[in-house]
Amino acid sequence: MKQIFLRVVSWHNFYAFMWRQIRVYLFFLAMLCLFRLFFIAWMHEYISPAADWDDIGTALWVGLKISCKSAGWLTLFSLSGSTLANVFAPRRETVVCKLLNGVSIIILSILYVARFPYYKQFHSSFNLLMFNTFNDDVYALGISLVKEFYLPIRLAGAFLLAFLLYRLFSQWLACRLLQLKFAFPLSKWFGRAAFLVLLYFGVTLANFGGSLSWATEVDWENAGVTKDSFLNEAILDDVQAVLRGYTMNSRLEACNGLNFDTGQIRSLAAQLTYKEATADNLDEYLQKKAQGPQVAKPQQIFIIISESYANWPLLEKYNDLHIADGMKGIIAEDDSDYCSTFLPNGPSTVSAVTGIVTGFADANLYLTTMPEAFVSPYSTASAPQLKKLGYQTNFWYAGPATWERIGAFTTAQGYEHFYSRGDFANATEGSVWGCDDKYLYEAVLKGVSSDQPSFNVILNVSNHSPFTVDTAKEGFDKNIVIRALPDEAKKDEALVNQLGHYWYADKMLADFIHAAKAKYPESLFIVIGDHADRYNIDKIPSMYERYGIPFIVTGKSVKKGMLPQDAAGSQIDVVPTLLEMIAPKDFIYYSLGTSLTNGNKQGVNYGFWITHDYIGKADVSHFVPEPIGNAMPALNDTALQDYINAIRSISWWRPKYGPILDEDMAANRQ
Template sequence: MATDKVNGVKWKGFYNLTFRWLKVFLFYLTVLSLCRVIFIEILQEYIGNGVTAGDVWLAVLSGARLSIQTAGIITMVIFVPYAFTRLIYKKAGYIVLNVLSGLVAVTTAVLFFASIPYYHQFHSRFHQILFNAVNDDMYALLISLVQEFNLPLRLCGALLMAFVLWWLLDKFLACQVSERLGLQGILSKRGKGGIWAERILVIGGLYLVARLIFFGGSLSWENSVNWENAGVTRDQFLNEAILDDYQAIYRGYRMNGRLLSSEGLDFTPEQVRDLAAHMANRPADSNNLAVYLTKNAQGSTINKPKHIFLVLSESFANWPLLDKYADLHIADNVKKIIAGDDTAYCGTFLPNGGSTVSAVTGIVTGLADANLYLTTMPESFSAPYPTALAPQMEQLGYETNFWYAGPATWERIEPFTLSQGFDHFYGRGDMPKEATGSVWGCDDEYLYQAVLAGVQVDKPSFNIVLNVSNHSPFNVDLTAKGFDSATVAKALPDSEKNNTELMTQLGHFWYADRELGKFVEAVKQKYPDSMVIIVGDHAERYNIDKKPNIYERYGVPLIITGKGVRENTFIPAAAGSHIDIGPTLVELIAPKGFTYMSIGSSLTRSNTMGVNYAVWLTHDYYGEADTLPLTPLLIEGSQDPGIDTLELQIYIDTIRSLSWWVPKYGLILDEVLPYANGR
C-alpha cells in the first residue's frame, strides 16, 4: 500500500514534468511558426512572379517541420537545467526556469527583429557572412546599425516582444491544461490496468515527440528536414523563409566552419609559377597565371551542336559497366549508348571528390579539389573564376542552364552556379507538380521531363543536369518500375543473394540507367543536332566487392554521344577527371584560335592522367595520390607500358597548386601581398 502511494507520487511528478516539457515545446514551435508567417507577410515583395498560395503554404508547413527540431532544442535548453535544479531545491528550479525562458525569449525576439533588415541587406536569412563581422570595424558597424537600421527602435521592439513571450509562456505553464481537458488520471481511474495504460500512453507520446525532434520533423532520417534540404519551393525568398532564425544561424556557422577548415596547401608563389609553366610547356617568365592557363583551341572536330546536355549523375560508378558485372543487367541502357557509332567512352575517369558538391564545383569552376570549400568562399560569389565553364560556353553562343532535381538551398547551389556565370538555375520548385522523390529531390524521370520541356528547340543551350534518385534514402518504387530483382540476385555471390540493402542499391542504379537511356533517346529525337555528356558525380558509396580496388571504388564513366561523335574521339590513352570536361568540350566544338582558360586538358588531344583528393588514375595504372613515392598498380586486363612517376607527381602538384592558388589569391603571383591582387 505504501509502495503504491510512493509510486503514485513519483508518477505524478514525472507526469507533471512531461506535460510542462511538452508545453514549452509546443509554445516555441508555435512562436517560430508565427514568426515565419509574419516574416513572409512583411517581406512579401521579395516573392517572385508566378508563386501561388500553394507555394506559400508549402513553405510554411515545411518550415514548421524544420522548426520542430529547433523548438525541441530550445525546450531542452530551458528544461534540463530547470528539472535538475528542481530536484535539489524546488524554488530554485522555478528561478532557473524564469531566467532561462527570459533569455530564450530575448534571443528569439532579437533574432526575429534583426532578420528583417538582414534580408533587406543580403537577400538571405542569416548566413556565413554573419561570422565575418568579428573582422569588421565594430564601431563603424555599430554606427551603421544605429543610423541605417534604427537599432534603438528595433531593440526596444524586440525587448517588448521578449517580455510578451516570457509572460505568455509563464501563463501557459501555470494553466492546468490537463485538468481542464480532463486528461490527468482519465485512464488510471479504471484501476491498475488503466494506470499502466496511462503510463504507456504518456511515455509513448514522449518518445514520438522526441523522434520528431531528433529527425527534424520526421520519424526517421530518410525523410528528415534540415537546413540543407529545406528549400523545396520554386521561389528563392520562400526557400529562405523556411529556415527559422536559429536554423539560419546554424547554417551560417556550418558554412563558416567549412571555410575555416580549408587548410590550404603548402606551395610558394615561385613553385606555383614553375609548375604552371611546366604544364604550359613554356618559360616561367611571368607572374600572371593567365599566361600559363590560356589555351588556343586547335579547331573543332565536330559541327557545333545546337544543344549540349551534361548529365551529372548521382553515384553513377563505372564498375557496373565492366564486363565482369555484365550479368547484373543494371547498366544495359548506358552500355547500349556506348556501343553506338556516335559515342565515345572513357572508362578511366575520376570524380573531383567523394561528394556531389565536389563534382559540381569541379565541373562548374574547372578547379580541382584542393582543401577549399568553394561554395562557402565569398570569392565564389563575386565573379566567375577565370576557368569557369559557363562564361566560356556563353562565348561560344550558348545560353547556360543548371538543372537540379533537389532544393535550391542545398550547398547554396543556386547562388553559386549563378555567380559562376550560369544564366538560369532550375531546382525542385521548378519540377512537375506530380513529381515523386525523396528528401533530396525529385525522381530522375521528372527531372528529365522538366529539361525536355524547358529547353527551346531553336535557342542554342548548354545544360548541366544534376539528378538525385540513385542516392539514399533509396525510395523509388522499383517493383512498379519493373526492376527484375530475381535476375540480379542470380548474378550475385552467394553471400550477397539475400542482401536486401544491396539489392535496393543496385535497383536504384538500374533505375538511373533506365532513365538515362530514355533521356538520351528523347534528346536525340527532339534535338537531332545535339550532344549528351554523361558522367558520374562520385562512385565510392557501394560495391559488390567488399574490398574494391581503387579503380573500381573511385572510377566514374565519361560518355559523350551525339551527332559527329565517334568511338575514337578520345585519344587511345585518355584518362582524366571532372576538371578535364570543360577543355574536352571546348576542343570538340570551338573554332580554331578560340581562347579559353583551364587547368585541365582535353581528352581529345593530350590528357592521360586524372587526379582527385585521394587517388590518381591513368589508362593503365592507378594509385594513392599522397604516398611517397607514388606506387603504381596495374589495372586488371591492361598491359604494362610503363609509367613516369616523376611526371605524374609533377602533374598532381600542378593541379592542386593551381586549384588552391587561383580561388584564394587570383591570377597574380605576388610573394609579398598575395591578397592584394584581384582576379
C-alpha cells in the same frame, strides 16, 4: 542521497517534469511558426509573381517540420538545466526553467527583429556573412547599425517583444487547463505506457525535423522546396538560419590552404602548360587555343552529372546484373565513345559541381561558401566560355536551390538560368534530396528550345539514399540481379534496392538521351558520375572499382576512337574536352584541365590519381600503384607528383587569391 533517488524515479514527479517540457516544446514550436507566418505576410512584396498559394502553403508546412527540430533543441537547453536543478535544488527547478527559457525567448526575439532588415539587405536569412562581422571594422559597423538601421529602436522593440512573449510563456506554463489527464489513472501501467508512447513520438519528430526517420527529415540544406527564393528563406526559422551560417562559415574556415609558395606555383604552372616560367599572372598559363572542331557544332549540349553513377557496373564482369544496360547500349552505338579511367573531383556531389562550374580541382577550398566565388566568374568557369560560343547557359538541378547555395553559386559563376525542384512538375515525387530523375529529364526536354543553342548542365539525385523510387513499378526485376549476385549477397535486400536505383538512374539517363536525340538531332551529350564510393558488391572492392566513374560522350559526329585508348582524367578535364571538340580553331579559352582528345593521360582529385593502367593514393610519400588491367608499364613518379602538385596548387591559389602570384598580397588577405 536515497531521498534524491526516490524523488527522481517517482513516476508522478517524472510525469509532471516531462509534461512541463512538452509544453515548453509546444510553445516554442508555435512561436517559431507564428514568426514565420508574420514574416511572410509583412514581407510579401518579396514573393515573386510566379509563386502561388500552394507555394506559401508548402513553405508553412515545411517550415513547421523544420521548426520541430529547432523547438526540440530549445527544449533540450531548458531540459538540461531543469534536470540538474530537479536533482540538486528541487525548490528552484521552476525558477531555473523560466530563466533558461527566458534567455531563449530574448535571443529569438532579437534574431527575429533583425531578420527583417537582414533580408532586405542581403535577400537572405542569416548566413555566413553574419559571422564575417567579427572580421570587419566593428566600430564602423556599429555606427552604421545605429544610423542606418536604427539599432537602439530595434533593440527596444526586440526586448518589448521578448517581455510580451515571456509573460505569455509564464501563463502557458501555469494554465491549469493544460494539465494532461489520462482516462486511466497514472498509477496504472496503461496510462504510463500511453504517456511514454506520446513522449517517444514527440522526441522523434523533434529529432528528425517533423518526420519519423532520417530518410524524410527536413534540415536547412534540403528545405528550399518552393520555386520562390523568398519563401525558401522563410522556411528556415532563425535557429536554422544561424545554424546554416555557422556551418558554412566553419567550412570556409576549414579551408586552410596548401603549402606552396608563389615560386613553386609559377614553376608548376609552367611545367603543366609547357610554357616559360616568366609570368606572374596565372591566367597566362591557363590560356589555351583550340586546335579546331572535331565534331559538327552541336545545337544543344548536355553535361549530365549523375548521382553516384559509378563506373564498375559498366564493366564486362558485371554484365549479368543488367543494371547498366541502358548506357551500355548508348556506348555501343556508332556515335558514342567512352573513357573508363576517370575520377570524380571529390568525395561529394558539391565537388563535382564546382569542378564542372569553375574548372578547379578539390584543393581544400569550399568554393560554394567563399565570398570570392560570388564576385564574378573565374576565367576557367564553364558558362561564360560556352556563352562566347553562342550558347545560352542553363543549370538544371533536381533538388532545392538552397542546397550548398547551388543556385546562387552557379548564377554567380555565369549561368544565365538556374532551375531547381520548385520549378518542375511532379516535384514532390522523389526523396528528401530532390525529385525523381524521370521528372527532371521531362522538365529539361520541355524547357530547352530547339531554336536556341544551349549549354545545359544537369544534376540528378535519385540514385542517393534514402532510396525511395518504386523501382518495381518502373520495371526493375530484382530477381535478375539476385541470380547474378554471389551467395553471400543474395539476401542483402538493402544492396538489391541500391542496385535497383542504379538501374533506374541508368534507364532514365538512356531514355533521356534517346528522347533528346530525337527532339534535338544536332546535340552532344557528356555523361559522368558525380562520385562513386557508395556501394559495391564486393565487401573489399579494388580501388578502381570503388572510386572510378565513367566519361561517356555521344551525339552527332561523335566517332569511336575519338578518345584515345590510353586516355584518363578527372572532372576538371570535362569542359576542356568539350571545348576542343566544338570550338573553332584558335578560339581562346582558359582551363586547368586538359582535353582527353588532346591526349590527357592522367587525372587527380582530393585523394587519388589515375592513369589508363594504374590508380593510387595521392597523399603518400611513395606511390603504390594498383594495376587496373593486365598491362604493367613503368610509372614516372616524378612527373606524376609534379602534375598532382600543379593541379592542387593552382586550384588553391587562383580561386582564393586571384590570378596574380604575389606572396605579399596573399599574406595580407589571410
